Structures are given as C-alpha cells and as structure tokens.
Amino acid sequence: MTLATDTTSYGWQVEDLDTDEMILNMGPQHPATHGVLRLELRTDGEVVRGVRPHIGYLHRCFEKHCENVDYAGVIPYTDRMDYVAAMGNSLGYALAVEKLMGIEVSPYLQVVRVIIAELQRIASHCVAVGTYGMDLGAFTPFLHLLRDREKVLDLFEWTCGARLLYNYNWIGGVSHDLPEGFARATRDLLREFDAVTFPELMNLLIGNKIFVKRTAEVGVCSPETAISYDLTGPNIRGSGVPRDIRKDQPYCGYEKYDFAICLGQGQFGPLGSCFDRNLVRALEMAESSKILHQALDALSKMERTPVHEKVPKRAKPPKGEVYFRTEAPRGQLGYYVVSDGATFNPYRVKVKSPCFTAMSVFHVLAKGMMIADIIALIGSLDIVLGEIDR
Amino acid sequence: MQFTYRLIESLYPGFAGWPAWAQIAVAAGIPGVMLFLFMALGPLLYVYAERKIAGFMQDRLGPMRVGPYGVLQTLADTIKLLFKEAIYPKGVDRKLFILAPCIVNVGAFMPFLVLPFSSRLVGADLNIGLFYVSAVASLATVGLIMAGWASNNKYALYGAMRAAAQIVSYEIPAVMTLLTVVMIVGSLSLQTIVGAQGGGLQNWFLFRYFPVMPVAFLVFFTAGMAECNRTPFDIPEAESELVAGFHVEYSGFFFAMFFLAEYAEMVVISATTSVLFLGGWMAPHPALQSIGGFSLGPFWLVAKAWFLVFIMMWLRWTLPRLRVDQLMHVAWKVLLPIAFVLVVVVGGLLTWPQTADGFPWDRYVGWPLSLALLAFLAYVMVAARRWHGRRVQELA
Numbered sequence: 001m002t003l004a005t006d007t008t009s010y011g012w013q014v015e016d017l018d019t020d021e022m023i024l025n026m027g028p029q030h031p032a033t034h035g036v037l038r039l040e041l042r043t044d045g046e047v048v049r050g051v052r053p054h055i056g057y058l059h060r061c062f063e064k065h066c067e068n069v070d071y072a073g074v075i076p077y078t079d080r081m082d083y084v085a086a087m088g089n090s091l092g093y094a095l096a097v098e099k100l101m102g103i104e105v106s107p108y109l110q111v112v113r114v115i116i117a118e119l120q121r122i123a124s125h126c127v128a129v130g131t132y133g134m135d136l137g138a139f140t141p142f143l144h145l146l147r148d149r150e151k152v153l154d155l156f157e158w159t160c161g162a163r164l165l166y167n168y169n170w171i172g173g174v175s176h177d178l179p180e181g182f183a184r185a186t187r188d189l190l191r192e193f194d195a196v197t198f199p200e201l202m203n204l205l206i207g208n209k210i211f212v213k214r215t216a217e218v219g220v221c222s223p224e225t226a227i228s229y230d231l232t233g234p235n236i237r238g239s240g241v242p243r244d245i246r247k248d249q250p251y252c253g254y255e256k257y258d259f260a261i262c263l264g265q266g267q268f269g270p271l272g273s274c275f276d277r278n279l280v281r282a283l284e285m286a287e288s289s290k291i292l293h294q295a296l297d298a299l300s301k302m303e304r305t306p307v308h309e310k311v312p313k314r315a316k317p318p319k320g321e322v323y324f325r326t327e328a329p330r331g332q333l334g335y336y337v338v339s340d341g342a343t344f345n346p347y348r349v350k351v352k353s354p355c356f357t358a359m360s361v362f363h364v365l366a367k368g369m370m371i372a373d374i375i376a377l378i379g380s381l382d383i384v385l386g387e388i389d390r
Numbered sequence: 391m392q393f394t395y396r397l398i399e400s401l402y403p404g405f406a407g408w409p410a411w412a413q414i415a416v417a418a419g420i421p422g423v424m425l426f427l428f429m430a431l432g433p434l435l436y437v438y439a440e441r442k443i444a445g446f447m448q449d450r451l452g453p454m455r456v457g458p459y460g461v462l463q464t465l466a467d468t469i470k471l472l473f474k475e476a477i478y479p480k481g482v483d484r485k486l487f488i489l490a491p492c493i494v495n496v497g498a499f500m501p502f503l504v505l506p507f508s509s510r511l512v513g514a515d516l517n518i519g520l521f522y523v524s525a526v527a528s529l530a531t532v533g534l535i536m537a538g539w540a541s542n543n544k545y546a547l548y549g550a551m552r553a554a555a556q557i558v559s560y561e562i563p564a565v566m567t568l569l570t571v572v573m574i575v576g577s578l579s580l581q582t583i584v585g586a587q588g589g590g591l592q593n594w595f596l597f598r599y600f601p602v603m604p605v606a607f608l609v610f611f612t613a614g615m616a617e618c619n620r621t622p623f624d625i626p627e628a629e630s631e632l633v634a635g636f637h638v639e640y641s642g643f644f645f646a647m648f649f650l651a652e653y654a655e656m657v658v659i660s661a662t663t664s665v666l667f668l669g670g671w672m673a674p675h676p677a678l679q680s681i682g683g684f685s686l687g688p689f690w691l692v693a694k695a696w697f698l699v700f701i702m703m704w705l706r707w708t709l710p711r712l713r714v715d716q717l718m719h720v721a722w723k724v725l726l727p728i729a730f731v732l733v734v735v736v737g738g739l740l741t742w743p744q745t746a747d748g749f750p751w752d753r754y755v756g757w758p759l760s761l762a763l764l765a766f767l768a769y770v771m772v773a774a775r776r777w778h779g780r781r782v783q784e785l786a
Binding site for chain 1: 444447448449450544545548621622624625628629630631632633707708709710711712713714715716
C-alpha cells in the first residue's frame with residue numbers, strides 16, 4: 001500500500017508504522033463475560049486473531065470439600081455450582097446417591113422433582129436468553145424475562161423458603177412437599193408465560209432483524225465439532241444433534257411425558273450458529289411448559305406421600321461407585337460418586353460439568369471473529385462460571 | 391435581541407434611558423440565559439423521561455423514590471456526580487483528559503445558537519446556519535478521540551476509534567440529505583428554511599416532492615441518530631463489549647459532562663431535523679401559530695424536537711446493537727447511495743417549471759400521497775405484528 005503523500009519529510013515512512021497485534025484483556029470483571037471469566041484476546045483492530053480463556057477465578061474446591069462432609073452435606077455445595085439453576089444440580093447428585101444406595105422414591109416424588117426441575121429450566125433459560133439479548137444491546141427483553149423468572153422464584157420460595165440456593169432435592173426425597181395451591185399458581189404462571197412472555201420474546205428479540213444479523217452467521221459450530229468437543233444440552237441441540245438425556249436415558253419418569261427435542265434449524269444461516277443455540281433455549285422454555293402441564297395433570301390424580309419417608313437418617317452407601325447424569329438446564333450434568341462403605345463421607349465426588357466442555361470449544365469458534373462477536377459467542381454458549389470452576 | 395429590547399421597553403418605559411451597553415447586555419442576556427437554561431436543565435428532564443419511558447417499556451416503574459414519582463431523581467444523581475471525586479487513573483494525559491469533555495460539550499451546545507425558536511427568538515440567524523450546525527456538531531468527534539486517547543485504556547481507545555469511524559461515516563449521508571433541503575430553499579439560513587415551510591402541514595419538507603423528501607427525512611434522522619451514538623448505533627459506548635467505550639475512565643463531573651453532551655446532542659439532532667423537515671416553529675395549521683398575539687413558535691419547535699427525542703428513546707429500548715462492519719455497511723452502502731440519488735433527483739425536479747406555490751406535484755399529489763404512505767406504514771406495522779403473533783403461536 002502506498003500513500004499519495006510522501007511522508008519522508010515528516011521523518012517517518014508508512015512501512016515503519018507499528019502494526020503489532022494488541023492484547024486486550026477482557027475480564028475477569030467485565031459486564032458480558034457472565035461472571036469471572038477472563039479472556040485474553042489477541043486483536044488486530046476489531047478482528048480477534050486468537051483467544052485464550054482463563055478460568056479458575058471462582059474455584060472453591062467444591063470436589064475436595066465434598067470428601068469432608070457427609071452425603072447430605074454435599075447438596076448445599078451442589079447448589080452453589082450453577083447458581084442460576086440450583087435445583088438441577090442437587091437433583092443430579094440426589095439421583096446418583098440414590099442409585100448407589102438402591103433407593104427408589106415414590107412416583108409422587110418423581111413428579112414433584114420433574115415439576116421443580118422444569119420450572120428451574122424455564123427460570124434458567126429466562127436468564128440465558130435475556131442476558132443474551134442484553135449482550136447484544138437489547139435491554140428490554142431481559143427485564144421481560146426476568147419478570148417471569150421472579151414468579152418462578154416466588155413459587156420456589158413458597159415451597160422451600162429459598163430463592164436462589166435451595167437445598168431442596170434430598171437423598172431419598174425432597175425437603176418440603178409442594179404447598180396447597182401450588183398447582184394452580186403454576187398454571188397461572190404458565191398461562192401468562194405462554195400467552196404473553198413467550199410471544200413477546202419471539203417478537204421483540206428473536207424475530208428482530210438486527211438480532212438475526214448479529215447472530216445467524218456467527219460462532220458456527222458444526223455437528224462434528226460439537227460432538228468431538230462433547231458439547232451438551234442446548235449447545236449441541238443447536239448444532240442439530242438430537243441428544244437429550246431426558247429422552248436417551250430417562251430418569252424421574254421423563255419417558256411418561258410427551259415433549260419434543262428442540263433442534264437448531266439453521267433458518268437464517270449455517271446450522272449451529274449462535275442464533276440456533278439461542279433459539280433452542282427459547283423453544284425449550286415452551287417445551288418445559290408443556291411438560292409442566294402434563295406433570296401437573298399427573299399430580300392431581302396422585303395420592304400425596306410423605307416426602308421424608310425414604311430419607312436416610314445418615315446416608316452410608318455400600319462400597320462402590322456410581323456415575324449418574326441428568327439433563328440440567330445447561331446440558332448434561334454428570335456426578336461420579338465413590339463410596340468406601342466404611343465412613344459417612346463420600347470417598348470422591350467428581351462433577352462432569354456442561355459449561356466446562358462448552359468453554360473448551362470456545363477458542364476454536366472464536367478465531368477470526370470481531371470483538372462484538374466474541375460477546376455474542378459467550379452468551380450463546382450460556383456458561384456459568386460457578387459450574388466451570390466449581 | 392430587538393424583540394427582547396422592545397418587550398422590556400413596553401414593560402418598563404425607563405429602559406430606553408439606560409446606557410447603550412447596559413441595554414445590549416440586558417436585551418441579549420435574557421434570551422441567552424433562557425437558552426442556556428433550556429440547554430443545561432433540559433437533560434435533567436430528558437434523563438428522567440428516558441428512565442420513565444424505559445420503565446414503561448420494560449414493565450416496571452422507573453425512578454419512584456426521590457420526590458413524587460421520582461421527579462427529583464435526576465437532580466439527586468446530578469448532585470451525586472458533582473460531589474464525587476474526579477479520578478485520574480495512572481498514566482492519563484491530564485490536559486487532554488480534562489479538555490476532552492469540555493470540547494465534547496462545546497460541540498454539543500454550540501448548534502443551539504442558530505436554532506430558531508420563533509420568527510424573532512433566535513440566538514443568531516447566521517446566513518450559513520446549516521453549515522455552522524454540521525461543522526460545529528463534528529467538533530464532538532475530536533473530543534471523543536481525545537478522551538479515548540488520553541485515558542490510557544485499551545477499551546477507551548477502541549471506543550474512540552469506533553466513534554471516529556462512525557461519526558465521520560454518517561456525517562456524509564447526513565450532509566448530503568441536508569443539501570436537498572438547501573437546494574429547494576436556496577439558502578443555508580435556518581430561519582429562511584423554516585420560512586419556506588410556512589402555511590400549514592402540507593408545506594413541510596417531509597411532505598414535499600413525494601417520495602423524495604420523506605426518504606431524505608429518514609436518511610437524515612438515521613444518520614443523525616448514529617452521530618449521537620444512540621442504540622442501535624451505540625457501538626462507541628457498547629456497554630456489553632467495551633464496558634463504556636471512550637468514557638470508561640471518567641468519573642464524577644467529567645462523566646456527567648459526557649452524559650450532558652449526549653443528551654444535548656440528541657436534542658440538537660432532533661431540533662435540526664424538525665427545522666429541516668417538520669417546519670421548525672411553524673404550526674401544523676396557520677391558525678395554531680399564535681394565541682392572542684403570543685407566538686407559539688417555541689412550543690411547536692420543542693414539541694416536534696421532543697417527539698423525535700422520544701422516538702430515539704423508543705428505538706433505544708427496543709433494538710439490539712449493530713456490529714461495527716454492519717454499521718459501516720449501513721452508512722456507505724445503503725444511506726450514502728440513497729443520499730446521492732436524492733440530491734440528483736431533487737436537482738432534476740427543481741429544473742422543471744414551477745408555479746408560485748412551488749412544485750405543482752406537491753399540492754395535489756405529494757402530500758396526500760405522503761400522508762397515505764404514513765397511514766399505510768402504520769397499517770403494515772400493525773398487520774406485521776399480528777401476523778408475527780400468529781406465526782409465534784403456530785411455532786409454539
């Protein structure tokens with residue numbers, strides 16, 4: 001490239017100009033990294049040449065702590081992993097230990113657990129989709145969705161007294177039974193969600209042309225990449241791979257419910273883009289609503305059983321190990337629990353976290369993007385740092 | 391100035407006996423102070439309005455605690471910002487750091503000088519008024535770049551570079567569409583431009599030369615919105631990407647000054663758009679121009695400007711943000727060609743024979759068609775919303 005003006009007289013040449021790449025440090029305190037993620041971006045102007053994510057700012061030795069408390073004492077720790085969807089975490093752990101101990105909870109409790117888990121899925125996706133809009137500059141859908149999340153949290157508070165970290169799913173049961181009138185309140189909530197919030201979200205955010213332009217060709221993750229990096233949950237379904245533990249290995253009686261696996265369609269661009277992942281989350285909220293209606297119907301026909309009936313006084317599973325995975329809102333959440341059969345503490349608890357694997361594909365997808373797309377990509381992977389770092 | 395002079399004289403007959411310098415000082419000072427109050431206290435109102443509008447759109451209340459319905463909230467915020475410490479981070483270029491918000495404010499406030507509020511209430515009716523507005527408004531860019539550079543922060547630098555690229559790009563289609571108005575009127579004076587739109591709604595430039603001027607209005611307003619860095623064009627600030635862009639290191643009163651400038655710029659752009667396309671201080675019907683000899687000019691200008699400000703706020707709380715390359719695409723590949731075509735078409739139309747009332751097409755076809763188009767657009771918006779709602783229900 002040559003300039004028309006001869007700059008020699010100013011004492012510099014165009015060739016001498018410094019064109020190094022610049023390191024831009026994004027996070028750990030940054031409004032769009034969804035917690036304390038730190039990204040080291042190698043930028044060339046607006047284009048990102050490479051990215052190195054740094055995790056571990058929220059590491060709290062969760063797995064080591066678990067070896068020093070008894071089996072029931074682990075549950076509050078699991079709540080603090082994915083703090084946006086705490087119910088899903090404790091459910092996975094409770095089911096894993098129940099499998100180890102050979103406890104089978106009553107059908108009534110299974111339905112209760114499904115209701116709570118699906119409500120939590122709606123609440124969690126409300127945050128995921130809402131903050132995704134906020135990352136792209138649309139503030140209003142976030143507050144509309146948060147309004148509905150608050151109602152779900154109100155239901156949880158009514159049930160167990162806590163709004164964020166519940167300690168609800170116990171080994172062999174749940175901490176509190178659903179209160180009287182819970183079903184009606186839930187149906188009211190769902191009616192409003194289906195009639196108002198969901199169409200509003202589709203109109204205002206997902207159907208918006210700027211939103212589509214910003215997301216539809218960004219962060220494309222092919223099905224092969226998604227499988228090889230072990231993406232799970234809405235991330236892999238966004239790439240068009242129908243993988244859902246609720247269908248593949250049903251737990252809590254999920255096989256009784258009629259619901260569809262939402263898949264990315266690639267309507268506006270290549271399959272597996274940020275748009276697809278986000279759309280899957282939005283549609284999953286509607287599917288969860290469907291499951292909830294069925295579960296509430298089933299609940300109305302059931303006899304209540306005591307919720308603490310099978311809760312052991314102090315859990316002491318036989319010697320052995322177990323791996324159990326559930327479909328948490330952010331994907332496949334697996335618990336590997338080892339018992340030595342001699343003490344009341346687990347010998348080892350290892351968590352396979354969906355956000356961690358989603359984070360591992362991040363540097364692959366982020367190469368060659370623009371800075372604004374990096375934000376779009378983080379939001380579409382929907383990571384919660386508490387679960388990555390544990 | 392003569393207007394205030396005569397007004398004071400009629401109220402206080404002894405005024406003519408004052409020394410000449412005192413007369414000038416008082417007669418020029420009163421409108422000056424009024425204008426300054428309008429500029430400086432306006433943002434208090436706009437910020438409150440913005441927060442209330444945002445609250446309304448987001449299904450919440452907005453500020454409610456300070457004063458009845460939170461009306462004193464912005465005042466409280468201003469006092470807080472005034473008393474906060476101005477922090478100079480390590481490695482900032484202090485002189486530029488302090489100078490930058492001042493220059494941004496100069497650029498934002500100086501256009502008020504030529505804005506005509508009524509036939510007589512105008513700071514200075516320059517014969518190059520429009521040129522002055524576009525020239526002075528660009529000063530703000532210099533301030534933004536200074537702020538970004540002086541902050542010694544990579545985010546601020548990114549914000550400044552984006553601001554420079556964006557404002558310079560959008561200046562071109564904006565000025566090109568200004569040219570169409572200037573060609574029709576044959577003058578750069580804002581007062582003359584307003585005068586050419588007198589006599590009612592149908593003479594506003596928005597409704598003339600259908601479909602040329604409506605398009606020019608849209609191009610100018612879009613470009614203007616981009617120039618004052620509002621969503622969907624707020625990439626220089628881009629809260630979620632660059633944290634706060636060029637003013638990321640500013641605190642206390644300096645931050646307040648950037649804030650003030652942003653709102654002042656919004657009003658400048660809206661008022662300029664009203665003057666150019668919506669008849670400025672002219673009423674929609676001549677009968678509404680004054681009540682009992684008291685001119686309603688300022689009311690009409692402010693009403694039109696605030697309506698456009700409301701539209702800006704509406705868009706801000708509705709739309710996501712564009713990406714840098716998409717932003718440039720809009721400026722260079724969409725708005726600029728349209729603006730060029732508009733200039734050529736208006737030039738062509740002007741060479742045709744005209745009647746005393748201007749272009750005959752306007753009177754009989756132009757403005758009825760424009761109104762019909764507006765009605766059609768409104769209908770399309772409603773219909774699209776309904777259609778979309780049905781689609782969503784099918785999807786769900």
